[in-house]
Amino acid sequence: MAKPLNIGMIGYGFMGRAHSNAYCTVSNFFDLEYEPVLKAACARSEEKVKDFADNWGYQSIETDWRKLIARDDIDVIDICTPNNLHREIALAAAAAGKMILCEKPLAMDAAEGEEMCEAVEKAGVANMVWYNYRRVPAVTLAKQLIDEGRLGRIFHYRSNFLQDWTISDDLPQGGAALWRLDAEAAGSGVTGDLLAHCIDTAIWLNGAVKDVSAMTETFIKERMHNLTGKVEPVNIDDACAFLAHFNNDSLAIFESTRYARGHKALYTLEINGEHASIAWDLHDLHRLSYFDHRDDSIVRGWRSVHVTDGDMPYMDKWWVPGLQIGYEHSFVHHVADFIEGVASGTPAGPTFRDALETQKVCDAVLKSAASRQWENV
């Protein structure tokens, strides 16, 4: 019989929903030592958090996150706030001995991130950052194939995260719904929001990044601000692209934008190795493309692997071959692995410390875009 793991959720937005669904679902499909219990939801607006709690079955609500952290009946603090609150909440939660699941990116910058790492390490509390795409089965399978040595020496890595939802001039910035366009709340634009995902996966699959040369752009310079009611300068990056070297001497290009007409959430990655290559994208997340040069030459080609079989990562928990799962399942896997990490004592990544590496790359990228120089990570 699974033991309860009491969750205290801070935030009720898109990620609040995705995480809550994962907590509700994980025990129906995974056999784990702990079962998440939706103990409390917390947000400043009592009305909104009450609706959220009712919908998902949270047993109680709080409107002050400090009170939530102070409660004895909470094991895990899940931070789903805008980025500018991560540090303060995480430091308090660590001080209170709570496990912490923090939305990505870890912090506003690497300095904040370092502080947070030190706090959770000093407190000795379990910690993890929601870079969920590692746990899309096709991406996890890519990791497995690389770790098995199937690709050989890596020459190239390329990764994009392309969206098109901010092209209109009429879109405002700021406030609950659009804090990602507000540099005060988000820290950066696509770099922290989207490229951070690309970088996390890249480091996981291909090791540390050495240096970068970046460019950023803000296509629409001013937008109405939801908090001030005035037209204000837009301070986030609408688009960012950078060149990089990894420590293993492979080359990389990364690009993200919210101005790529036709792409809703097209996170792509491709890795070219001496013997084999791998490609994946989020719009068909249940497929992995794989090319193996060692195949017989007359039948050699990119294979479209439908990652739905029981011997593929996580897929023994779900349906039968051919039946695909979706976006939200990556969060379920995230929770399952977190719980296994807690149970086994071997923490699942990315920990705060792992996520700090991504933060450092983001910082170098933004610095390079400003300096127009190559910057070391």
Place this chain on the structure above:
Amino acid sequence: MAKPLNIGMIGYGFMGRAHSNAYCTVSNFFDLEYEPVLKAACARSEEKVKDFADNWGYQSIETDWRKLIARDDIDVIDICTPNNLHREIALAAAAAGKMILCEKPLAMDAAEGEEMCEAVEKAGVANMVWYNYRRVPAVTLAKQLIDEGRLGRIFHYRSNFLQDWTISDDLPQGGAALWRLDAEAAGSGVTGDLLAHCIDTAIWLNGAVKDVSAMTETFIKERMHNLTGKVEPVNIDDACAFLAHFNNDSLAIFESTRYARGHKALYTLEINGEHASIAWDLHDLHRLSYFDHRDDSIVRGWRSVHVTDGDMPYMDKWWVPGLQIGYEHSFVHHVADFIEGVASGTPAGPTFRDALETQKVCDAVLKSAASRQWENV
């Protein structure tokens, strides 16, 4: 506040899991008048049903379905047994005034199906059959496009359901796991299991089928039987293909097999109309292919519509554009629509009566395969 809708589940296999997940999930994403409550699970094996109930949170168990039906605290009987039990359970449930959600195909044949229809209609109980693929958003969108008249006169319909999991001689037949290979339990092979899905969708999208010419094949003639322990003749159809005319004078070809190497669960459909065509397949279920001849000729081509936007069927309930859902969500939509049907008094399809039409086509297909004649439906 949603009112409880007490579910009594009979069966604990693959479909038991899919339905249970739908009951658990639907209220988190849909705002409905009733909320499913997992009241009781029922199966002959006490140990197995107990495990199942524990996993999913059913409040009680039964080992005799007649007892389940007799309980006052059950509103809905969900029939997830092998096909040869559908009729008996449904008749009893109707007589007891229970709503019924029955797995497909409705019955072993149309005669049984007719009896079941009469029973639920006489009892006046809500009833529905789990032809879940209607509620994959891309398929529902296809229905919407057809109903809007975008395709014009329909010329052609083609639909396949291709699998490859029974190719090995070593695979036995029968028993809990493999009853689909046992004609006693399943009635037929791919015809009732897979083509029934194709036919249900086809009737829904394109109207009634007039006549058919079919062929069936059993490639592996004998298999060890799990119930008898002996090698026994295989009496199901491993493969079935048929030609058909619809009442609207369009032509159709349908094919299903479990011997199509490389296809796990490749349900495909394509409709060619005067102005536009539509295609879809289950291996990328979140995409709809659409061709519109009225487009400017120099930019005319098949469009790959990523069915993840909020203005597409059901998708306002889930995530954001670009983030795909999976197989299991079709069951969630099925439950949501069933509940809306109960609440509104306008039943959601396919009702038993709707599903009887599919049964009649299946009967005509099997008859034609035996007679080597065209048979009217």
Place this chain on the structure above:
Amino acid sequence: MAKPLNIGMIGYGFMGRAHSNAYCTVSNFFDLEYEPVLKAACARSEEKVKDFADNWGYQSIETDWRKLIARDDIDVIDICTPNNLHREIALAAAAAGKMILCEKPLAMDAAEGEEMCEAVEKAGVANMVWYNYRRVPAVTLAKQLIDEGRLGRIFHYRSNFLQDWTISDDLPQGGAALWRLDAEAAGSGVTGDLLAHCIDTAIWLNGAVKDVSAMTETFIKERMHNLTGKVEPVNIDDACAFLAHFNNDSLAIFESTRYARGHKALYTLEINGEHASIAWDLHDLHRLSYFDHRDDSIVRGWRSVHVTDGDMPYMDKWWVPGLQIGYEHSFVHHVADFIEGVASGTPAGPTFRDALETQKVCDAVLKSAASRQWENV
């Protein structure tokens, strides 16, 4: 130094162009014992055949095909006329001892075809029918893979040829441009024009066809006739689909239509074997899809083989890996193989006798559509 092979071309339409291009090109890319020489072009209209001859560099023209056949300086008669003239010309050409390259289908029916076979065999002249798709490199590669035994026992064959160019009511029938819609000139509609291609390839890849059950349809019943100037009944089949068994006990479905909106010339084929499957289509003719169940399960998937490498059929003659060839190259390969057959004494297929098998299947298909019975081939 290659010896001349003097070509006498009858017809100047689409196929006249495709064949002429092949004759002009083949010696630049293939090292052959004979080099085609464009000796004479023949058609009833002096003006049209003169333009054609000037364009392609034919050295002379004729307006009576009997005169062409009578000429001593012609080695090969290439029959590019409407189908209803194939027999008469071929019989005369054979009697005159000419080699014959005949457009497909071989004849108006199998009886005519049998007569033609006997004529060329009695005369001992080289003969071949332009079923060019066998020599699309990806299709030739499919043949090689099957002959190597990679697929194992074959279970299923499916093949379509879908077009959409006759949907409009306004399209007339008959005359030079539209003789394919005129049953007098064409014999049948899609069956002889399009399905004949599918059947030729199928027999080549999978052996003889045993029996068929077919349906045909003429969607637009009357069209203005270019020859009579009146609205006349349409006597060809606009669409045809049939079920079949091969002699090797595999099952097949074939379909062709000119009413499949969105498909211009979509010839598709797929073969499912015990170990492996193959798929191909004409819209991306330089790719072969290949699935091998013997691959490691975690990286198993359909491979998209880009058939452009030097070790793939014919491709050592063209460019470098990655650079695709087109439709017309299949005719160049056809000529190259015909010449090699003449030089070596081992005739390249399909000979008239081979093509007669396809004719017999077409006859059975049309007979079955009329009788609504299964018909043996």
Place this chain on the structure above:
Amino acid sequence: MAKPLNIGMIGYGFMGRAHSNAYCTVSNFFDLEYEPVLKAACARSEEKVKDFADNWGYQSIETDWRKLIARDDIDVIDICTPNNLHREIALAAAAAGKMILCEKPLAMDAAEGEEMCEAVEKAGVANMVWYNYRRVPAVTLAKQLIDEGRLGRIFHYRSNFLQDWTISDDLPQGGAALWRLDAEAAGSGVTGDLLAHCIDTAIWLNGAVKDVSAMTETFIKERMHNLTGKVEPVNIDDACAFLAHFNNDSLAIFESTRYARGHKALYTLEINGEHASIAWDLHDLHRLSYFDHRDDSIVRGWRSVHVTDGDMPYMDKWWVPGLQIGYEHSFVHHVADFIEGVASGTPAGPTFRDALETQKVCDAVLKSAASRQWENV
């Protein structure tokens, strides 16, 4: 009746074949004022050039390009030599008043290119560089769509040219077959060979490039040299990637490598505009992907346009809808447009002057890779 245009070809390698085929073919499909005549082929090796001339039907040979240029019966000099000879030959040919068709890249660097431009402009001779990919019909269609304003303001351009043929350590460098790996002959590696294509198309479609930040890499540092017989340093770039701004303020990333396992000749491009986006790649060169945000939202998606219809660029000259052409046809179109330019007096691009712009970008890219700075073009 077309007037002769006498061609003098220098070189007999891959491009010599591709151009010769274009000269042989163009008049069969295009109605032009001039018809190319294969007057003379020239190369240092008499044996090799004789074989080449025999194969293609060149009327004569030369072994000294200066003699070829001196001949009165030559109208056009076609330069298919390694890059380090372009300048010298072009200057001489211009001085002799010959029209010049020069292989790409124009020169070893922009200084050479400027000299060449001045020479042809001073001489007033027709001149063009073989950036053939502009004339793949799908790419030409992209240009048309952009010029029609369908995309609106451009935000992003991305283009790759990925190959994998030099991954092996065993591959030597230099000599007739492998001069592209020898910096003495080629000037640079993938930058001049492959990225030059990407840049030419990009400038044509999206205007001038402003500045770049680049990185290059030579993965295999030493290779046996075919000319010296010794292991020598490799001085070309195996891979190159760069960021760029266009003058229209759009952002770009470009990448090329010969170490991308699985990609034979994957030239890709994508352009994202305010209203619409376009994508294309060389592995399926007959397709253009097009996304138009102005489509009805529920049927909005990337369209796969099969560029084979008669109203699409160049395609009225070839076959019928659905029948694709190949790589070599881009050269046929190139010749056709060159001849039309000569006939009309409006030169077809890219002229030497146009190609110089690409050279300047290449120079800036290589300079930036060395300086690790952004460099202006």
